[in-house]
Amino acid sequence: MKRFMAGLAIVLLFVAVFGVFGMMAEAAYPERPITYVIAFNPGGESDITARAQQPYLEKVLGTQIIITYKIGGGGAVAWSEVPRMRPDGYTIVGHNIPHIILQPLQRKDTGYKTTDLKTVCWFEATPNVLVVPVDSQFKTLEDFVKYAKEHPGQITLGGSGSYSANHLGTVEFNEAAGIETTYIPFTGSGDAVPAFLGGHVTGLMTYTTMVANYREQMRPLAVATEERVSIFPDVPTFKELGYDYVEGAYRGICVPPKTPDEIVNKLADAFKQVNETPEFKEKMEAMGFQMVFYGPEESEKFVEDRVEYYKSILDKLEMK
Template identity: 65%
Template sequence: MNKRLLSILLVAVFLLSIFSLNVMAEFPEKAINYIVCFNPGGESDLTARAQQKPLEEVLDTDVVIQYKIGGGGAVGWSELVQAKPDGYTVAGFNLPHIILQPLVRDNPGYDTKEIKPVFIFEATPNILAVHKDSQFETLEEFVNYAKENPGVITLGGSGSYSANHLGTLEFNQAADIKTTYIPFTGSGEAVPALLGKHVTGLMTYTTMGVRHSDEMRVLAVAAEERVPAMPDVPTFKELGYDYIEGAYRGLAAPPGTPDDVVQKLAEANLAVNEMPSFKNKLQDMGFQIINMGPEESEEFIDDRITYYEEILKEVGLL
């Protein structure tokens, strides 16, 4: 290679690096589209709406909420992995949903590892809830009836192959009962089904138990310890059932999104999570605040893939 050509190449590389630095320094230059994959009124929507203004403040740009509903979140995540990897399209993601669907469905439209985690920011344990006028006042009464009437009890929940769906199967196994799971497109749709007495109960999240405390009776929570927002509700473990399950939620970007863009988005999420007004608001609603950056989130997802593969085998789905 002659000296002239080498010089041209070096200048080109230098200019390209300067251009890239300038682009990153300016990100974001325009509005960011935030895809919510579940119905309005559910946990993903509540979180995104609570984050919207604080994120706009931190990133100094508009954050536009878009709904892409269906397939237990798969419709939105399928669109995410096909989006331009420039940081201007992101989506809320849920565990175990993004793991379970590619494991049990032939073609959900995405692979778990295609979804690039930016930040995991909150979690909600499962709860078992019934209507406030239900005949079931305790978990023991619920289980006894389910044993005497296999398959008669219907439990609504958010999505198929989700934390609510898998949680129902896990509790069925732990309690040696049979209930029928009814999937809805989000918690926001499942709750009215219970309040209208179209289902026996819900396998839903702590947030719904807090939000609708006057309309439903929560029999137990699937957490290691009692949840501060509902201190009178016992855990399944307290009542003799080895059952812990729930959802983790975070923000994701398309595959191939530059790491420095991902890092800037992650730093913005952390800044929002550390705002006392935001943190207190979510905790009062029944959310558990979590701070996992890109690398920690990726490692956590890898660990959960192994964990959920084992559970799916135990409940007969793999």
């Protein structure tokens, strides 16, 4: 009996000691730099956002944030690696809606499922906007639609990625307007803009952020929001012009599915603090971003709802 009690005491001591060490380890996170992976080209919305967040995140988390890029497949190259990453919180990956929903729904070679990505949070949104060069023959959306009807398939619209908000938005608008345009996918907004400025596409189905950055070179014809965007008060919405079309992208952060909730919650809290910093918020909104925030639990429900929403849209449309 004495041996049993002595053995039990040792076991309890072992559990207590390692339990304390475990809690200390969790409390210490992060103890080293965190790698922030961007799935698109430098210069696009994801990259602009990460660069803006970087100094604020470093201050909140008390460690270095290293931004790297893994480009390809409209984001799928980076997202397909998430399930295989170590679930320790030291690699976080920027991800997007509708990309992470549409890609697995529309492609067999995506390399990941939507549920493979554990969302930490969604922190911003960017509405779609249709733009043409400032010297374009299209002065209004009416001009654009009239030409597209008379010349089916001749208008080319560039955008960020395949099975993305820009891609889906182009298909949705074609359907709403009864026209046919040709969508040209680029590896990110930062890659699409030079092609646009070089005259390689007729226009872009891009995001409000790109218009904010290239005001002198882009003529926005309409924005895909319910109401006009405050930084472009003179740009009409598609809806007010008679087209039932609202679309855009959400951006956030994901980690491997087995990442401990304690780490996920700490990261989510850090991004929330950054979003709530007045200086940061003002800077982002001036660039055309809409600041939102969904934490881990809200994000799970949000993704589920968006999956059903996009399934309903895909039932009506044929992605081209």
